[in-house]
Amino acid sequence: MNPLARAAAVMLATAPYLGSAHAREVVTVEPVAAVELLVAREAFARVYVRVRPGFHVQANPVLDPALIPIVFALQPSGGLQPGAPVYPPAKRFRLQGTDDDLVVLDGRFAIRIPIRASADAASGESVLRGTLRFQACDHEHCLFPRTLPVDVPVRVRRP
Amino acid sequence: MASVAFAAPPQVGDPAPTFSLKTIDGKVLALEDLRGKLVVLHFAATWCPFCAAEAPHLEKLYREYRERGVEVCIIDIKEPAPLVAKNARKLGLSFPVLLDTEGEVAQRFAPPSAVQPDLARDEVMIASNLVVDREGRIRFFSLLDSANFDAKLVTLRARLDQLLDPK
Numbered sequence: 001m002n003p004l005a006r007a008a009a010v011m012l013a014t015a016p017y018l019g020s021a022h023a024r025e026v027v028t029v030e031p032v033a034a035v036e037l038l039v040a041r042e043a044f045a046r047v048y049v050r051v052r053p054g055f056h057v058q059a060n061p062v063l064d065p066a067l068i069p070i071v072f073a074l075q076p077s078g079g080l081q082p083g084a085p086v087y088p089p090a091k092r093f094r095l096q097g098t099d100d101d102l103v104v105l106d107g108r109f110a111i112r113i114p115i116r117a118s119a120d121a122a123s124g125e126s127v128l129r130g131t132l133r134f135q136a137c138d139h140e141h142c143l144f145p146r147t148l149p150v151d152v153p154v155r156v157r158r159p
Numbered sequence: 160m161a162s163v164a165f166a167a168p169p170q171v172g173d174p175a176p177t178f179s180l181k182t183i184d185g186k187v188l189a190l191e192d193l194r195g196k197l198v199v200l201h202f203a204a205t206w207c208p209f210c211a212a213e214a215p216h217l218e219k220l221y222r223e224y225r226e227r228g229v230e231v232c233i234i235d236i237k238e239p240a241p242l243v244a245k246n247a248r249k250l251g252l253s254f255p256v257l258l259d260t261e262g263e264v265a266q267r268f269a270p271p272s273a274v275q276p277d278l279a280r281d282e283v284m285i286a287s288n289l290v291v292d293r294e295g296r297i298r299f300f301s302l303l304d305s306a307n308f309d310a311k312l313v314t315l316r317a318r319l320d321q322l323l324d325p326k
Binding site for chain 1: 204205206207208209210211212237246249275278279282285286302303304305306307308309310311
């Protein structure tokens with residue numbers, strides 16, 4: 001199957017999970033637009049995440065190392081090397097009755113991931129496999145940490 | 160592995176589900192071992208920010224109330240012992256921290272499925288607080304409500320005071 005079509009199929013297959021109204025499935029990832037890469041160059045993938053209204057996820061980095069930050073991890077493959085993700089600026093969230101702040105993300109936001117194609121990377125389409133790990137809370141729930149699969153389609157071409 | 164005995168979801172006034180769990184020190188502690196004391200149970204996880212915010216206040220409560228026959232226990236849900244032990248040391252907890260590694264005890268204490276029906280039963284219990292009386296009955300039960308978050312355990316302390324000095 002065409003890698004881009006396969007990525008779309010993955011998104012459709014996981015759509016009930018990603019888009020369910022179930023409180024445990026409060027975070028969804030939009031299908032990732034294909035990253036256009038020239039060999040020996042770098043470009044950014046943008047992974048758009050939606051957090052259900054009322055909920056937030058712990059940002060990256062967190063202030064308290066015991067908390068679980070949102071983490072996007074992308075596997076290298078075939079001359080395609082992901083770099084460190086760039087997370088959006090966090091919001092401060094004060095726990096009522098304490099002097100402690102959390103740093104959180106909510107609503108819709110993008111995580112940017114640099115991807116570099118090596119000089120010997122094959123031209124054409126491929127998909128990098130990734131995961132998004134997060135821990136979400138709202139005003140009356142703190143949910144177990146969860147991990148979602150995320151595919152990043154890539155098109156490599158030579159200049 | 161947890162040893163648990165109870166069937167229906169418990170309410171305030173019901174007998175608490177009995178349990179026997181390993182502590183982070185490798186000992187085994189049963190609720191039955193604490194019979195004759197007022198027992199504060201706090202269900203927690205190391206990653207839960209509300210649990211972390213409550214922890215120092217639980218320790219303070221323990222130090223202030225233990226001479227009056229109050230025991231405090233944290234029941235950690237579904238986490239490995241080394242992680243939980245490290246966190247307990249960081250927080251300076253001097254009371255027992257129990258390991259509910261499969262979430263069985265949390266499930267048995269969880270309210271009926273009509274309460275927060277879209278959550279797993281062990282998940283509902285994260286950051287909840289209970290008081291079990293000297294005869295083993297539940298006398299206080301609060302779930303997380305961060306919009307009215309009671310980090311300093313004001314309501315729990317008031318209930319303990321009532322139970323210690325019923326007039």
